[in-house]
Amino acid sequence: MSSLLESSISCRLPRVSIIGAGRVGSTLAQRIAEKNLADVVLLDIVEGIPQGLALDLLEARGLELHNRQIIGTNNYADTAGSQIVVITAGLPRKPGMSRDDLLKTNAKIVVEAAKSAIAYSPSAIFIVVTNPLDVMTYLAWEATGLPRNRIMGMAGVLDSARFETFIALELGVLPADVKAMVLGSHGDLMLPLSRHATVNGIPITELLDTDTIERLVERTRNGGAEIVELMQTGGAFFAPASATSVMVESILLNQSRLLPVATYLQGEYGLKDVVIGVPCRLGFGGIESVLELNLSESEKAALQISAQSVQKNIERAKEILAATSSV
Numbered sequence: 291m292s293s294l295l296e297s298s299i300s301c302r303l304p305r306v307s308i309i310g311a312g313r314v315g316s317t318l319a320q321r322i323a324e325k326n327l328a329d330v331v332l333l334d335i336v337e338g339i340p341q342g343l344a345l346d347l348l349e350a351r352g353l354e355l356h357n358r359q360i361i362g363t364n365n366y367a368d369t370a371g372s373q374i375v376v377i378t379a380g381l382p383r384k385p386g387m388s389r390d391d392l393l394k395t396n397a398k399i400v401v402e403a404a405k406s407a408i409a410y411s412p413s414a415i416f417i418v419v420t421n422p423l424d425v426m427t428y429l430a431w432e433a434t435g436l437p438r439n440r441i442m443g444m445a446g447v448l449d450s451a452r453f454e455t456f457i458a459l460e461l462g463v464l465p466a467d468v469k470a471m472v473l474g475s476h477g478d479l480m481l482p483l484s485r486h487a488t489v490n491g492i493p494i495t496e497l498l499d500t501d502t503i504e505r506l507v508e509r510t511r512n513g514g515a516e517i518v519e520l521m522q523t524g525g526a527f528f529a530p531a532s533a534t535s536v537m538v539e540s541i542l543l544n545q546s547r548l549l550p551v552a553t554y555l556q557g558e559y560g561l562k563d564v565v566i567g568v569p570c571r572l573g574f575g576g577i578e579s580v581l582e583l584n585l586s587e588s589e590k591a592a593l594q595i596s597a598q599s600v601q602k603n604i605e606r607a608k609e610i611l612a613a614t615s616s617v
Contacts, residue, residue: 304542307331307369307411309403310379311340311362313527314419314534318376319360320347321535327542329359331369334379340364372411374538377403377430380420382525383518392421397429397607398614404430415541415576416441418552419534423476424600425607427552428565438554439577445476446550446567448533452513453482456506461497463489471550472510473567473583474596480567481592482507483583537572544574548581558582559590561597564604 306322308315311334319330330347334340344362351357361368369375380396400420408414416436418427427443434441449472458465467490474481484503487494494503509516517526540547551570555561558580559568569581585593 304328304373306374307372309377315378317531323358326356331361366406370410372414375407375414376417378419400426401433404433408434418443424565425603443552444534453510479596540572546573
């Protein structure tokens, strides 16, 4: 390798590669570049799409006042040396579909993407966005053989933002003043922690009645489906991209933010060999620690049910992959 090329690579760091140039992936590329966090590689299997999107984003650099490099490619070799790899590739939901309906198709896509990306960026931290999120994160962890601190799923940040939004809309307050956290799977069995939700430190239990809080909890659980039903031709992408960029930012800038992240559990919350959303500190090394909250008995039971559902789908996914590989 020439010194000029080495210098060029050095100047491009840090680098984030996004596998999948759909709406989530391309919007995330925009978020990362415009926050001036890293150079971006946008990869997709469809020729021309990532290249066109990258050129479009490059042409906006002078207007957005950043100078990050953005590359569009169909070749995993161009992702080499990435600090972070984000997997968004996979089919989106359609009206009437659950996240679990995507299991068969997306399992193969995510496993192949994870194996291809880790071959060129063996030191990278992986963030999985593809649905069903918890299962896909488990499969990517298994496919890459990474330690759990270097692979995680984006779900809780998005679900928490939705819960905060619905609380803010209900109360007519600034969304930035609302703090909430959602644990569990990224699906109908997620666990919004209403007793921990606050508005400028005031618990929402003092501001809203029980029926209203339960209505907001249910809306949060169905937040993605609500958008799919409205759009008919696709799902959410602005908020998922923003949620992922928050995770990327916390890692690259070593912010050590406490965020709900889908991670592989090794006994925390009484759960083992499952990926599910729990509070984690995110810093330069990925997941720095897992925080075990003092949950109520009903919250513990709900988290167990959520985890059991994920474990069942993990087994289904493994059976599907095994059957596919034997054909």
